[in-house]
Amino acid sequence: MFERLKKWLGFGITTEQNEEDLMKKFLIVGLGNIGEKYHNTRHNIGFKILDHLASEAEVSFETVKLGDRSTLKVKGRTLVLIKPSTYMNLSGKAVKYWLDKEKIPLENLLVITDDLNLPFGTLRLKTKGSDGGHNGLKDIQDKLQTTKYNRFRFGISDAFSKGKQVDYVLSEWNEEETSQLDERLKTAAEVIKSFALAGVNNTMNQFNGK
Template identity: 60%
Template sequence: MNHLIVGLGNIGSEYVHTRHNIGFRVLDALAKASNLVFEDKRYGFVTTLKVKNQTLTLLKPSTYMNLSGNAVRYWMNEKKIPLENLLVVVDDLALPFGQLRLRPGGSEAGHNGLRHITSVLGTQQYARLRFGIGNDFPKGGQVDFVLGEFGEQDLALMDERLDMAGEMVKSFALSGIQFTMNHYNKK
């Protein structure tokens, strides 16, 4: 069974360590743990992770955040991925740092990457793994915050949180969304 796991972020060295790129970081950690290397392909950086009897295409779109849907649509068609096997890993301001929430769908909550994916797919009913980045910013400071880098306190917990996100991605592919939500959303 094939799955498409999309980590949202922006390409370019100036964005590498930003909060908005946590989707890229989750996929980088998954790939690194299995000694995989991303290849520069159409619409993104891609590698394939085998987990037992499942094949996970890991995609980091190279379209910039607000055009992520183009990469998602292309790779879903290319790999013949059904909608229920799509998982988008995204940063979330509404969750404290490191809190992870898997959802079967829902609103875009002002996230431009999700907004474009929803627009291109014509539905909000695709799974997303929301990675909390916190919201410790002054009024009007949201853009600077999401495009800012993590502080020392967050970085101290980063590896453990990235590992947990990776476990959730694998569980989604192996055991399905309902089991994964029940098992992990409380942690």
């Protein structure tokens, strides 16, 4: 009984044990804009993927500081899911806050975002890179002071007329895209779980381009 109490209070737990526990914790941030009018838009694919993952695991989101939060366990790994409430252009504030609060190492961060430069539904994981003109990634880079963080890009294609980019990303999926979205969301959920279980390099090898 006394030994259990000591463990609960944190006595007898080594620094190595604490570090090992932290390495099993991951921050998964899906980018999007809050509000019903943005719910089913291309720009909100980050929110949509996390909603799908949470639904699969039968966990729900609660409103917390700077976003909605959920937690799920995958084979000994803890995934903290965050949908920032800061709007896309200020996403970095929420990412930095939850990284610090949860004491999650930067290499265990995964940011999910839409990508105009990839065909619809194409999945691509990267460990670093530029913001590519994406305002959410631009703010994350600014707040973290680095371009070396994992990002998971979901292709939304560039099927828009000149000068119509904003209208396009803030518009809803067309009928053809909608018919394929469920399968793509299931695969995206597998990417996230693989990131936590198998690591970023193995996940890139298995899923990139699929």
